[in-house]
Amino acid sequence: MKKLKLFHRLLIFSLIGIIFIPVNLKSQARSYSQPLTRILFVFDASFSMYGTWQSGIKMDIAKKLFANFLDSLKNINNLEIGLRCFGHQYNILPNRNCQDTKLEVAIGKPSVCVPLMKNTIDRIVPKGTTPIAFTLEKCGDDFPTDGKTTRNIIILITDGIEECGGDPCAVSLALQSKGIVLKPFVLGIGTVDYSSLNCIGKVYNVAEEATFNNILNIVVSQAMNSTTAQVNLLDIAGKPAETDVTMTFYDQQNGVIRYNYMHTMNNRGIPDTIVLDPLSTYKLVLHTIPQVVKENITIIPGKHNIIAVDAPQGYLNLQVSGINNYQRLQCIVRKKDLMETMNMQDFGKIEKYIVGKYDIEILTLPRIYMSDIDVGQNKTTLIQIPQAGMVSIFKPSEGTGQLFLEEKNKLVWISNLTSSQLNENIVLQPGNYRIIFRTKAAHETIYTVERKFKIESGGAITVKLY
Incomplete structure (x- = not known):
């Protein structure tokens, strides 16, 4: 027992240490500030929690371990927590109630909510069924809409799977697509096959009692902390040599802009480190000409991630022979055989383009049309027109x-x-x-x-x- 308490304290201090480590990005103009994280714990209190785990009844063990864990959250900054339970209000017989779910403790500061959550967990008794889909749907209304920039996260603790015919996968996807929550976590107690819940979010199978708090610590650490990555912009030879491009990371599910970075080479000549939230799946847009898009990027928590994107570039130089008599002469640049305008380039300027073939329309009188303009890797293609x-x-x-x-x-x-x-x-x-x-x-x-x-x-x- 003393060893378990010591282990638990070490985990607490480790978690707090991780949360308060400042992120110093020397090559960035600003430091990364940790946003407010809101975690809604969803606790399974269905009748199946009367089943046995390793040393006793699942409900008794889960209550004790969860209550002990909650104490570690009391003094964490930038965190708010709440509790929703399901399967605890109506008996499973004679008829199961598939709307048996309730927000027991509204999301708020841990110092206030932890005692309330512990009291709630202590008094609830397993009674009913497991309406996971309906519960997740209700979770969407539990997060405050106060205009703050937050990361909303659901941690589902359950010993079973959907029992009411709902589609928890579709509900989870809808919540993410609407930008209400990030990808949820699922802690599956015991030896049940939880593969059907993989579509909800990240699933952890807690087969042993001793791993319960450890996994919860890992989950909360991931929920609270961002991780690092670098974007390798590959040239035609596959080397990460391209740079100086704005990168926009969109949430793949809902299209919301999450991050904007100017790609930078650090003092060692390699792509600089950026900070990303590991709970989202991203679509990366490189604002090259034309744009380059990489979709469905997943980030591994606790690891420095490498994101490689093909973005070989060359240059197009537009010049007028002799004296330029134009106040402002521009050129329409299009991909070969396509009519969509990619860029309006001024004469007298050099612009970067993705390696390939282009058609141009020079806005002189009369118009000058040129096709099959080749832009090569690190080469400058000169287009020169006669003096007017x-x-x-x-x-x-x-x-x-x-x-x-x-x-x-x-x-x-x-x-x-x-x-x-x-x-x-x-x-x-x-x-x-x-x-x-x-x-x-x-x-x-x-x-x-x-x-x-x-x-x-x-x-x-x-x-x-x-």
């Missing part, structure tokens, strides 16, 4: 006009002239052009004016429409 020229157009009065490019004995429309402006300056790529114009006051087509002109790189020309 300028045409100054003078009109006798307001009127309707259009600008065309002469191309292979065809007129290709470029733009419409601004009817209300008597003078226009237009920057054009080198080529042969025509303007077709008619004044607003003219009511006969014979007054159509046509002017031909040529634009050369860096040149300027005046066109009079009278």
